[in-house]
Amino acid sequence: MAAFPGRALRGAALSLLLALSGTAFAAEYKEAPGLSELVKGGKLPPVAQRLPEAPLVLSPVEKAGKYGGTWRQALMGGSDSLIERSVGYTRLVRWNRAWTAVEPDVAQKVDVKPDGTEYVFHLRKGTRWSDGAPFTADDLVFWYQDVLMNKELTPSVPRWLRSGNDPVIVEKIDDVTVKFRFTGPNGMLLENMATTFGSDILAAAPAHYLKQFHKKYNPDGIDKLVAEAKAANWSALFLNKISFPGRWRATGRPVLDPWQLTVPYGGTTQVVLERNPYYFKVDPEGRQLPYIDRVTFDIMGDQQAIVLKAINGELDMQNQRLNGLETRIVLAQNRERSGYRLFKAQPAWSNAMCISLNQTSKNPVLREVFRNRDFRVALSLAINRDELNELIYAGQSQPYQAAPRPGTALYDAEMATQYTKFDPKSANELLDKAGFAKRDGQKFRLGPDGKRISFAVDAATSRRYQIDALELIKKYWAAVGIEMQVKTIEESFAFARMLANEHDAMVWIGGGGYDFLGVLDPKWYFPYENQAAFASAWGIYFQNPNDPNAEEPPEAAKRQQALYVEMQKTPGTAGQFEVMKKILAITREQFYVIGTNMDADNYGVVKNNMRNVPELMPDTFFYMTPGPTNPEQYFYE
């Protein structure tokens, strides 16, 4: 991680900086014209006083830009995470653009003790909140002592901030240095901090603002505030101020983000954000970011309405809610008319549809059948993925298992393509050999109980492609004597069934993909949690062995779970990937999930005159698309 020296050292360190960023450093900071007006009018301190002593010098994607303009986007419904991703991606450390490493953000530097028990964050001296108040170590201590350690606000400390059962200990070393200490190793702190978790810390950090809502600091006035907000109690009020999506529901919350709310996200009106005059980043020419003045979000009720906005040129840069094959076609058709180009938003997971046969199903016969590896392999071989690709994915996809994407560090060609070749003959032989040779009058195979093997696959009504693909797969499987029914159910209902381990089989997008997605969300690689639909009960066991729905997994899965615990204790990407490879070797062998086809790339729109938007970005909540591509350096030509 690069460190930027303080202002006092600037002259001496110039050559070092040149070496670091490869760009010249301006002696004078510059600011947006609107802010200069305010400074002249005495309403704002000059830019040099608003920036930290060592602002983050951001190298742009293409070139240094110019100030001005409004970035229009659209949200769907009342809790769209896009707002959090596109204007709220600021944390102590963040993902780099390529999603291959963690890099500094608000923190200038992090020292990690090699055993993963201590992390020392060096903040930038002179960083300020969007209201001008200084951001210091005390803010992080407030978050730690009065939010994280407050039982009313945090009944249980999140797993990523624990090692074993012991929560993190946060200590102030000086005004700009904070130490996170664990009783045992916690190797993934920085990676987790770069995801959505990181913003939970900074949202709960502005002590000077939050103290009024905290019982400890405002024991007399708090009841009045609670009554005014019609909140149930003080903790509900406080949590609404700091957690997603509540923190976007009101203005006034100081942020370190490039823009700050002026019209909140609530009800029907458009959400508006204006530039944060205290933002801590500059471009290589010393101009304070962000380039773009304002950001607006229209709130829509329907995905098609957002697509319509996009093709009409009413969205300046957005990919959220624009996925799907038919959407891509209309997006491409209207490019010239509406003056936008497309960028690739690559699904970070690998598979358009993973079929999970629940090995911990409540039906004892199905459970026995699904646990037979040959059965799963045979069903995989029975699927004609090339035909699926032509009929469902317009030829844009390719046969793929639930495996890391090509070009990643964890990529394993065999794992990605094993059993994807259409081979009904071998499938039949395998099924015969596996003990399902007997058939009934309609040529369907019989299970160990002497009755026909027949099961339903849950599919969410909102995923039309998956339902279409399943209908074809039903045919393929019938051809090898296996009866399957497609059960389309409402999404959250399907989800509820899976969480309670009530499904026999289900389909969902997923399957690893990008390295960090697989590392942070390994539910497709081993029974990690209840969302590991191929064995929910084993996954529940990993999270909590005492849960009534938990079941002890077999040896191989337990070994994977142990390895994952080991990885969580390993600091540094290289070491983590080494352990991850061991886990994946077992996944390949176990073949838990039947993958179908790789999820084709989606596209987002960006106005022709908006620059510095990368042509390709991973698309997932874990990457927080498009946050890590630095929207603060997007600009209009």
Place this chain on the structure above:
Amino acid sequence: MLRYMLRRLVYTLGTLAAVSVVAFLVIQLPPGDFLTSFSAKFAEQGGSLDNDSLTALKLRYGLDQPWYVQYWLWISGILFRGDFGESFEWNKPVSELMWDRFGLTVLLSGITLVVTWLVALPIGIYSAVRRYSWLDYVVTFLGFLGLAIPSFLLALALMYVFSRYFGMNVSGLFSPDYVNAPWSLAKVGDLAMHLWLPVFVLATHGTAALIRVMRANLIDELYKPYVQTARANGLGEAELLFKYPVRVALNPFISTIGWVLPNLVSGAIVTSVVMSLPTAGPLLLSALLAQDMYLAGSFILMLSVLTVIGTLISDLLLAWLDPRVRYA
């Protein structure tokens, strides 16, 4: 009459109490709760919520309590403090959210209702009186089309046409420039520019249906002996028509007033969703899908109250119009 009214009022209160329990139970019926759908939404966007956050949220929203405790918290809040609870999805008091939407909903439904009646009644009367004329055939054809085309589809098609070929901003009730502006003459103008499309879409179905009903009712009346008698007595055609058969034909509309009120809230939900209208319908739908129970429950309760009150009003109106009802 007074006795009749009192009896109706007592029934009404009993119905409302039962409805509040049912409304709450209905929302509790599907498996899972707000948090299940919250994490499903995360998973849909490729994310994942860890168990600790879920447990924390569960405690925060009181979802770990049995349903009757949750019901009591909710209903006692409404009865004793007028507090409808907090919406989980929006992190706001439910009452604030509902009133936010109510104004525009009433405006939109009101205008739609007026337009529907203004268009449908004359056409209905005309096509009954001039039955089997060519204009009647045209109107009948259009009427069936209007009935057959689902409103949301019409909305999508019109939105595409107006946005693609006329470059209009077709979703919502305001242009982006005016959404957050304070009320002014220009904003009212902007609203008017946006209002006609939803009104047209929403009114199409109702108008078509009303034309058919009016036509059928009136034809029933037109050939009754009293009309012949009146005509034989030398009453002018226009006066005869509007004084007697039309008035009788209008009677069934009185009893449907009960449905007009709840329609304010739940009418044409899909259309409103498609057109991103800031009315109550889409909010109700998203509350139901998200299992945002206090918001959805309060909405269903409001709907029931409106239906019950509407029925009461139309009962009273009918009783006033038709003495036979009073003594039944």
